[in-house]
Amino acid sequence: MLRYLIAVALAASTLGHTTAALAQTEDSANWAIVIHGGAGVIERGAMTPEREAEYRAAMAAALARGEAVLDGDGSALDAIEAVIHGLEDDPLFNSGRGAVFTAAGRNELDASIMDGATLNAGAVAGVTQVRHPISLARAVMDNSRHVMLQGEGAETFAREQGLEIVPPAWFFTERRWAAMEQALGALGLDIPARPEGAPAAAGVDHGELERDAREHRFGTVGVVALDRAGNIAAGTSTGGTTAKRWGRVGDSPIIGAGTYANNASCGVSATGTGEYFIRLTVASRVCALVELQGLSLQAAADQVIMDELRALDGDGGIVALTPAGEIAWSFNTPGMYRARQSEGGEAVVAIYGDED
Template sequence: MLRRFLPAACAALLSTSAAFAGEPGEWALVIHGGAGVIERGAMTPETEAAYRAAMNAALERGEAVLDEGGSSLDAVVAVIHGLEDDPLFNSGRGAVFTAAGRNELDASIMDGATLNAGAVAGVTQVRHPISLARAVMENSRHVMLQGEGAETFAREQDLEIVEPAWFFTERRWASLERALNRLGLPIPPRPEGAPEPEPVDHGALERDSREHRFGTVGVVALDRDGNIAAGTSTGGTTAKRWGRVGDSPIIGAGTYANNESCGVSATGTGEYFIRLTVASRICALVELQGLSLQDAADRVIQDELTALEGDGGIVALTAAGDIAWSFNTPGMYRARQSEGGEPVVSIYGDED
């Protein structure tokens, strides 16, 4: 499947990259909601409108923090909280299921001013994994916690704990059943506490099977003090096995922030992003080789990632307010806004 759409993505290089300049001392914000085979005509007008509204709402949450002089870290958390609660996205409520029928959630956050970072992997009962990642960064001597230990820490930090069924959506469960049938694997029991089965739009399932082989939400924010923060949150991949962890909680692969270069949040097939250390690699090209943010993003995504036959994309931001995104898939849910400017929400590869 990957080989079928990568050549088209490469041919559309100019439509899958975009650079935007900001003004020093002003805030800026760039968000993604996952990349994949997102094509015109594959979504109903109502579904497309729902995604655009959700991305606009995410911008509004970030703007509300930054316009009041709030920190980039606070903006990142505010934006991702809403996305983690929105079943449209593969993060928090609405996350995909593992082959065992569980929602296992990963998240990370990084402060570009200090290079402090926090991450969690495989959590199942924390409503907002991005808040747990921040707590790891600020209230522990570690960078990454996983599984049961991460959830013990979450309780000690008085973070909101929910039953696993909180994350359940019928759409994702049906996608799991479909994936397991293709793989010849047994379908696990329906999770305890899940609602009674409901009809599912099979057209939406077909779109999910192409679009959401992977999926992530992420944001990079710049505050008026010139500090960058980046955060990423995900449910991983449908029918993942053996405790698989992707790039989203790995600092330098799925998330990176440094005031001296840039901040990046990634979405895609995590195994490739890990191998390339995509997020930190883009920032290193900016800082050490003097590339523009857009040129650095395109070199890593359009050239290096594509050469490995990896798929996905990134959003990025510098302390000067320059914004970029780049992806080698037909689409990526994405949005940007700079202080005093109009919000921009895009989905398809032929949009700004």
């Protein structure tokens, strides 16, 4: 009852908001959402104003998709899917259609999702023909007795589940192909043939290519959401690292490393050098500090990312959210594409390290 009275009082005293928008019953929570689009050497002046505007618009659109689900009393899990679907279809980001290429000239996609209410989770690794890996991860969670599927087996399951299958060339983008060629050249490795069905070769802006190499070194996308039922969920999707070899899998599909959610503590989605995030179990470690040591979410995030991860020479960042609606992000790179919004509040979109 006290929570209800406080909410009503705040609503009555805040211009521009209605009582209906801010007041809540004893059985409901305010929704919240936080998103990242990858971290790296993202510095002011390195991007054209036009490209920066594109990223800000894409992150704002991602928030809007999440808001539409959560404001309609949808679940946190549904919000995760809605947000990441759009990011997986946007060639600006290293997931889905914007995924980087392996040394073999393939797009191998990873994703995971976790429900904080039940601790159920699903993950996929190394898929090449599933348009939305995040939906496949959720299908693994909801419709199988497993947590992680990989490669051809995951794609067989996707077909059985009726998920959208696309030809591998659907994920092709010229700038990612050029980045792979550049990386293989530096390693002294052979350049593979262009994928069947890819468009004819086109020129790329090599200045933009260099910026991409710095900015998208850790080009994962991820979301943590809190719904009005008070449940949190987290999800992550990625194309991995440029010119990765031998079936490499990073932290994104590994529950506890790149993704974690628990209503007893928090939800986390990570982006960074996956090998270090795996070793440190970054996502679950942040939540453990909140639950077991009583740290604030921001303090826990900073301890893991700014201190512990750096001590291992790891780099990257996270976004995080508690069932109480506390939002945090932390990154030890110059920038991270990120956005957040809480019910009744203003949307925040940021890129550089000096932005709130």
